[in-house]
Amino acid sequence: MTVVAKFGGTSVADYQAMGRCADIVLNNPATRIVVVSASSGVTNLLVELTQANLTDERRLELLKSVAAIQYGILDCLGRPAEVASELDKLLSQMSVLSDALVLNRGKHLMDALLSTGELCSSLLFAAVLRERGARASSFDVRGVMRTDGHFGRAEPQIADIEALVSTELAPLLKDNLIVTQGFIGADEQGQTTTLGRGGSDYSAALLAEALRAEAVEIWTDVPGIFTTDPRLAPGARALEEISFNEAAEMATFGAKVLHPATILPAVRRQIQVFVGSSKEPERGGTWIRHQVEHPPVYRAVALRRGQTLLNLHSLQMLHAQGFLAHIFATLAKHRISVDLITTSEVNVSLTLDKTGSDSTGTGLLSEALLQELAEHCRVSVEDNLALVAIIGNRIATTSGVCRRVFTVLEPFNVRMICQGASPHNLCVLVDEKDAAPVVAALHSNLFETAL
Ligand code: ADP
Numbered sequence: 001m002t003v004v005a006k007f008g009g010t011s012v013a014d015y016q017a018m019g020r021c022a023d024i025v026l027n028n029p030a031t032r033i034v035v036v037s038a039s040s041g042v043t044n045l046l047v048e049l050t051q052a053n054l055t056d057e058r059r060l061e062l063l064k065s066v067a068a069i070q071y072g073i074l075d076c077l078g079r080p081a082e083v084a085s086e087l088d089k090l091l092s093q094m095s096v097l098s099d100a101l102v103l104n105r106g107k108h109l110m111d112a113l114l115s116t117g118e119l120c121s122s123l124l125f126a127a128v129l130r131e132r133g134a135r136a137s138s139f140d141v142r143g144v145m146r147t148d149g150h151f152g153r154a155e156p157q158i159a160d161i162e163a164l165v166s167t168e169l170a171p172l173l174k175d176n177l178i179v180t181q182g183f184i185g186a187d188e189q190g191q192t193t194t195l196g197r198g199g200s201d202y203s204a205a206l207l208a209e210a211l212r213a214e215a216v217e218i219w220t221d222v223p224g225i226f227t228t229d230p231r232l233a234p235g236a237r238a239l240e241e242i243s244f245n246e247a248a249e250m251a252t253f254g255a256k257v258l259h260p261a262t263i264l265p266a267v268r269r270q271i272q273v274f275v276g277s278s279k280e281p282e283r284g285g286t287w288i289r290h291q292v293e294h295p296p297v298y299r300a301v302a303l304r305r306g307q308t309l310l311n312l313h314s315l316q317m318l319h320a321q322g323f324l325a326h327i328f329a330t331l332a333k334h335r336i337s338v339d340l341i342t343t344s345e346v347n348v349s350l351t352l353d354k355t356g357s358d359s360t361g362t363g364l365l366s367e368a369l370l371q372e373l374a375e376h377c378r379v380s381v382e383d384n385l386a387l388v389a390i391i392g393n394r395i396a397t398t399s400g401v402c403r404r405v406f407t408v409l410e411p412f413n414v415r416m417i418c419q420g421a422s423p424h425n426l427c428v429l430v431d432e433k434d435a436a437p438v439v440a441a442l443h444s445n446l447f448e449t450a451l
């Protein structure tokens with residue numbers, strides 16, 4: 001049995017946290033490969049370093065903050081010479097790349113800079129495992145995680161990854177515990193790419209798929225997948241098990257605990273996914289399985305903030321054909337994935353899937369796109385919206401769901417509703433300021449009230 005264990009940013013935030021993760025790894029001999037994120041806060045600091053017009057003073061401050069996090073861990077390890085010199089190299093690469101970005105705003109440089117966070121944490125985590133007597137080494141995942149060249153939001157090339165993993169990585173696992181990086185990859189030319197924010201979960205699932213592993217463990221800061229984000233509803237409870245479908249819907253609709261693409265490789269190879277807390281592994285967690293017994297009508301409430309609604313108005317739509325095809329072709333050309341859509345006689349409203357936005361958070365709606373759309377219709381954009389999704393099963397075919405949900409929503413303004421396309425969700429778009437109260441009210445009614 002082979003298990004891939006992934007540890008997120010808070011799990012590898014400092015030496016103590018890494019120690020807890022090392023115990024989890026060493027307690028399960030089936031764990032042969034460990035995927036780590038950058039230490040908590042590091043990617044955010046690096047993203048700020050990629051922004052334009054930073055003062056030299058701020059750039060220095062940011063670099064110092066990253067170095068302080070990484071050296072804090074190195075100091076606790078007793079500064080082993082080899083690790084110290086590798087870490088120095090990575091930190092000086094960081095500084096060189098941030099200098100280069102002042103003159104050249106190339107996306108390839110941004111990805112190269114962002115990748116240094118994961119390169120540091122994997123180097124340090126392997127040393128923490130070795131300190132505990134394990135035969136562990138860090139492995140540069142760019143040798144196997146082949147992607148296309150779309151910097152900031154690169155697409156993994158599944159067949160290439162499988163071939164590279166079997167020749168370059170699998171043989172190393174026989175007598176080594178391998179620690180590698182999530183989130184980063186390389187294109188055919190060997191240039192560093194990233195998979196988009198939160199992408200380490202996806203990396204772990206891709207490696208598990210390529211290695212034909214039986215399970216992926218996602219170790220994070222909560223003991224499993226909850227009925228909603230526990231930060232939003234104190235009554236949220238951890239789920240023992242959920243199905244791939246339910247988990248995929250939750251992730252797509254904003255449950256940050258899992259990157260939305262994570263489920264795809266798991267479904268392709270029927271790999272079980274476990275989500276648990278590296279701080280409290282004894283509390284167990286959630287198993288995501290192909291099938292679960294008794295899937296309930298209501299499983300969870302998910303929230304995705306920062307939504308943009310695009311309203312398109314055109315009289316051409318009236319009794320015409322091909323208008324939507326035109327709009328979708330334009331959006332596809334700009335690599336925009338549409339999320340929700342409602343149409344009326346002469347209007348189309350759609351929300352944009354921000355999970356596709358790139359690692360540096362660059363906006364999706366470019367001037368070029370808006371101009372191109374404006375050639376076909378009148379365009380208006382609304383911001384400050386949030387999408388709340390009720391996730392479950394048989395939603396579209398169970399009577400009483402809408403009455404119950406809309407009774408709860410009565411005090412709020414609902415900007416858009418989507419229901420019916422999927423049996424697994426009912427979504428409403430609300431004002432950002434109502435987002436938390438809407439989630440709390442829905443959660444309380446659907447999960448905390450005995451009917
Ligand atoms: P990591 O750094 O380990 O990848 P993330 O911050 O990406 O961790 O994801 C964990 C966070 O996801 C939790 O702290 C929690 O606030 C949030 N979250 C959102 N929805 C859910 C949910 N349904 N269940 C559990 N956690 C959730």
Ligand code: ASP
Pocket residue numbers: 008009037038043044117182183196197198199200201
């Ligand atoms: N470090 C990256 C991020 O913060 C990837 C991840 O944590 O999954 O987005």
Ligand code: MG
Pocket residue numbers: 008198201256257258259
């Ligand atoms: Mg995450």
